[in-house]
Amino acid sequence: MNLLNTVRDRFATALSGMVTDVAPLLEMIRPAQDAKFGDFQANFAMPLAKQLGKPPREIAQMAIDRLQISDLCEPAEIAGPGFINLRLRDEFIARRISQTAGDDRLGVLPVSAPRNVVVDFSGPNVAKPMHVGHLRSTVIGDAICKTLRFAGHHVTGDNHIGDWGTQFGMIIYGYRHLRDDAAFADNSVGELARLYKLVNTLSDYQNTVTKLPGLEETAATLRTQLTEQEVATGTDEKAKKQLGAVRKQLAAAHDAVKTAGETISSVESNPVLLKLSQSHPGIARLARDETVKLHAGDAENNRLWNEFLPECLEALNRIYQRLGIEFDLELGESYYNPMLADVVASLKIKSLARESAGATCVFIEGNAAPFIVQKTDGAFTYATTDLATIQYRCDTLKAAEILYVVDKRQSEHFQQLFATATLWGMTNARFQHVAFGTVMGKDGKPYKTRSGDTVGLESLIDEALSRARRIVDENDDRREMPMLSSDERATVAEIVGIGGIKYADLHHSRDSDYIFDWDKMLATTGDTATYMQYAYARICGIFRKLDIERNTLTSGGSTILLMTPEERRLALQLLMFETSIDGLLQDYRPHVLTSWLFETADAFSKFYDRCSVQDAESKELRHSRLILCDLMARALRTGLALLGIQVAEVM
RNA sequence: GCGCCCGUAGCUCAGCUGGAUAGAGCAACCGCCUUCUAAGCGGUAGGUCAGUGGUUCGAAUCCACUCGGGCGCACCA
Known part of the structure; x- marks a missing residue:
C-alpha cells in the first residue's frame, strides 16, 4: 500500500x-x-x-x-x-520491506476502482516521416499506458494515425505527375515521402509568392506608422509603450518577409524546382482536389490509397518495433470518415453548429475563433474527426477517461474540442489534454538538421545506437578482462541507446520545452537511463559472483536487517515505489517516476559502496542484503519497464 | 489586437498547488580502485528564484504592474 x-x-x-x-x-x-x-x-x-x-x-x-x-x-x-x-520505526520498515520482498508487484496493490482509459498518443502522419515531436508523444504516451495498466486500469492505447488528410492528396498528385518509377520500385515509401515533400515545397512556394506583396505592404505600413509616431512621441509613458508595440510588430513583419524570401529563393535558386513549379501552377489546389475526390469516394484515388497505406503503416511499424512500442488499437482518421456527415448533422440538430462565412462552425464562449467542423468546400476537418473519435471512444470503447498526448501548442483546439463534445452530450468521460513542450536544438530553436529539415526518427535511432555502441565498446575495452562479446555489445548498445533517448525525454517535466542533447542523454555520468541500468547490472554481478539462485532467496522467509543508514534509506526508498506511481498518475507526469528511479538507484549505489554483500558480518546480514539486492533489481527493472526502458544483466 | 505559457547555480532542469537555511545532474576544483562492474563513491565551490509592489505568521510558489522570451489565434492536421 x-x-x-x-x-x-x-x-x-x-x-x-x-x-x-x-x-x-x-x-x-x-x-x-x-x-x-x-x-x-x-x-x-x-x-x-x-x-x-x-x-x-x-x-x-x-x-x-x-x-x-x-x-x-x-x-x-x-x-x-x-x-x-x-x-x-526501523522495525516497521524492516517488516514492510520483508513483505514486499516476496511480492511480484513490489507491494503495489491494484487500484480498487479500475477505469476504462483511452490514451491517444503518437499520431504520426503517414505521408511525412516521423520526427522528434512524434517521439515525445510516443514515449510519454507509452509510459502513461504502461503505468496505468500496471496500476490496474483498463487501458486502450490508440494510435490515431493521420491517414486521410490533405497530405494524402499531395501524395496522390505527386504520384500521378511527378513520380520516379525506378525509385518507387526500389523503395515505395521513400519515394512517396519524397513526393509529399516535393508537392508541399512547391505549394508552399507558390502560396508564399502570392502572399509576399501583402507581407511587404504590412511591413511598409508599419514602418511609416513607426516613423510618424516617433516624431510625435514625447515623454508620455503610454505613447512610448505603444511605440514599443509597433516596433515589435514591425520586427515580426520583417521576419515574416524574410522567411518568405527564404522560402522563395530556396525554390528559385534551384532550376529543377523552379521549372517544376512553372509546369504545375496552382499545385496546392490541385492536390486539395485529389483529397476531395478521395473523400468523395473516387474509385481511382481510393485504389491508390489502399495501395499506399499498408506500406506506409509498415514503415511506421518498423520504427515502433525498434522503439519497443505497441498499441492496442490503431484507428486512423480514415476509420471515422463514414461518421463525419452524421456528426455535423447532429451538431446542427442540437443547434450547436451554424453557418458562418460559408463554413459550419461551433462557437465556444470565450474563444474568438470558431471550431470549424465543415469547410466552405464541404470537406470535414480534424475537428470533425476528433468529435467522431470521441463518440466512438465513449459509445463503443466505453471510455471513462480519454487522454490526448499531444503538443501543447494545440491546447486551444482541445479546449474547443472538449467543450463541444460536452455540449454535444459526451458527458460520461473525462477528457484531458496531456500536453508536452517542443523539442529544441541546442540553439534553443525547434530541433532541425543543419539544412533546416526536421530530423527523421529513423536516423535519430541509428545515431543513438551508434553512439551507444561506441560508449559500450570504450567501457568494455577499458577492462582488464572485457565482459562482452560483439553480439552482446550490440544488444547492450540498443538497450542503452533507446533507453537514453526515452529517459532524457521523460525526466523533463512534460509541459516544458526540452533541449535535445546527445551528449547529455548518453552521458556516462549522472541522471541518465544508464545510471539505473548500470546499477541493475552491478546487482546481477553480485548474484553471478556469489553464484546465488535468485528465485529461492525468499523461500525460507525473508527477514531484512537494517544495520546501516544506507540499508535503511534504500529500504525506505523501495517502499515509496507505489507513492511515486500514484504521483505519476495523478497528473500523468512520468518525471515523477524518473525522479524516484534516480533517487532509488542513488540510494543503491551508496549501499553498494558501503555495505558489502559477500563480506557481510553475519550469514543473516548477508542473506538480508541479498534479498534487498534482489528487490532492488526487480524494482529497477519494473520501474524502467513502465517507462519503456530495458535493462541488461551485464554491461 | 485577443489568448496561453515561460524567466530558479556557468549549462540542463526539479521544486509535489503557500512551509523550515531554495534542490539535483552536468561542467569546475580536491580526494577514493590489493575488496561484489570506478558507467561508481566522498568532498569543495557556485543563487538578489527577472524586477517592483501587494496579500500573511510565512511567497520561487498566490495577486497587480514592469522588463525580457516563446507559442497560438477561421477553412493544414
Whole structure:
C-alpha cells in the first residue's frame, strides 16, 4: 500500500474530530524535505491556527495526542512554528520491506476502482516521416499506458494515425505527375515521402509568392506608422509603450518577409524546382482536389490509397518495433470518415453548429475563433474527426477517461474540442489534454538538421545506437578482462541507446520545452537511463559472483536487517515505489517516476559502496542484503519497464 | 489586437498547488580502485528564484504592474 497514504490515513482519523474538512490538510503531509526532519512531515498546524483560534504548536500537539501511529513511527516531534515530524520505526520498515520482498508487484496493490482509459498518443502522419515531436508523444504516451495498466486500469492505447488528410492528396498528385518509377520500385515509401515533400515545397512556394506583396505592404505600413509616431512621441509613458508595440510588430513583419524570401529563393535558386513549379501552377489546389475526390469516394484515388497505406503503416511499424512500442488499437482518421456527415448533422440538430462565412462552425464562449467542423468546400476537418473519435471512444470503447498526448501548442483546439463534445452530450468521460513542450536544438530553436529539415526518427535511432555502441565498446575495452562479446555489445548498445533517448525525454517535466542533447542523454555520468541500468547490472554481478539462485532467496522467509543508514534509506526508498506511481498518475507526469528511479538507484549505489554483500558480518546480514539486492533489481527493472526502458544483466 | 505559457547555480532542469537555511545532474576544483562492474563513491565551490509592489505568521510558489522570451489565434492536421 502507498506508504504516504498509510500515514495520511492515520492523520485522517486523528483530525476527523477536530475539523470538518480533513482532505486539504492531508495534502499537507509529505515526505520530509530534509532527512534531518525525519521521514514524513505534516504542515497543517499553521494554517489551522487562525481557524481554530489556537497557537499552531498547540494544534500540532492536539493532533499528535489523537494520532495512533506508534506501530509505524517513533514519537512525533513538533518543530519550529508547528511542523510535525515523523520518523518511521526501523522495525516497521524492516517488516514492510520483508513483505514486499516476496511480492511480484513490489507491494503495489491494484487500484480498487479500475477505469476504462483511452490514451491517444503518437499520431504520426503517414505521408511525412516521423520526427522528434512524434517521439515525445510516443514515449510519454507509452509510459502513461504502461503505468496505468500496471496500476490496474483498463487501458486502450490508440494510435490515431493521420491517414486521410490533405497530405494524402499531395501524395496522390505527386504520384500521378511527378513520380520516379525506378525509385518507387526500389523503395515505395521513400519515394512517396519524397513526393509529399516535393508537392508541399512547391505549394508552399507558390502560396508564399502570392502572399509576399501583402507581407511587404504590412511591413511598409508599419514602418511609416513607426516613423510618424516617433516624431510625435514625447515623454508620455503610454505613447512610448505603444511605440514599443509597433516596433515589435514591425520586427515580426520583417521576419515574416524574410522567411518568405527564404522560402522563395530556396525554390528559385534551384532550376529543377523552379521549372517544376512553372509546369504545375496552382499545385496546392490541385492536390486539395485529389483529397476531395478521395473523400468523395473516387474509385481511382481510393485504389491508390489502399495501395499506399499498408506500406506506409509498415514503415511506421518498423520504427515502433525498434522503439519497443505497441498499441492496442490503431484507428486512423480514415476509420471515422463514414461518421463525419452524421456528426455535423447532429451538431446542427442540437443547434450547436451554424453557418458562418460559408463554413459550419461551433462557437465556444470565450474563444474568438470558431471550431470549424465543415469547410466552405464541404470537406470535414480534424475537428470533425476528433468529435467522431470521441463518440466512438465513449459509445463503443466505453471510455471513462480519454487522454490526448499531444503538443501543447494545440491546447486551444482541445479546449474547443472538449467543450463541444460536452455540449454535444459526451458527458460520461473525462477528457484531458496531456500536453508536452517542443523539442529544441541546442540553439534553443525547434530541433532541425543543419539544412533546416526536421530530423527523421529513423536516423535519430541509428545515431543513438551508434553512439551507444561506441560508449559500450570504450567501457568494455577499458577492462582488464572485457565482459562482452560483439553480439552482446550490440544488444547492450540498443538497450542503452533507446533507453537514453526515452529517459532524457521523460525526466523533463512534460509541459516544458526540452533541449535535445546527445551528449547529455548518453552521458556516462549522472541522471541518465544508464545510471539505473548500470546499477541493475552491478546487482546481477553480485548474484553471478556469489553464484546465488535468485528465485529461492525468499523461500525460507525473508527477514531484512537494517544495520546501516544506507540499508535503511534504500529500504525506505523501495517502499515509496507505489507513492511515486500514484504521483505519476495523478497528473500523468512520468518525471515523477524518473525522479524516484534516480533517487532509488542513488540510494543503491551508496549501499553498494558501503555495505558489502559477500563480506557481510553475519550469514543473516548477508542473506538480508541479498534479498534487498534482489528487490532492488526487480524494482529497477519494473520501474524502467513502465517507462519503456530495458535493462541488461551485464554491461 | 485577443489568448496561453515561460524567466530558479556557468549549462540542463526539479521544486509535489503557500512551509523550515531554495534542490539535483552536468561542467569546475580536491580526494577514493590489493575488496561484489570506478558507467561508481566522498568532498569543495557556485543563487538578489527577472524586477517592483501587494496579500500573511510565512511567497520561487498566490495577486497587480514592469522588463525580457516563446507559442497560438477561421477553412493544414
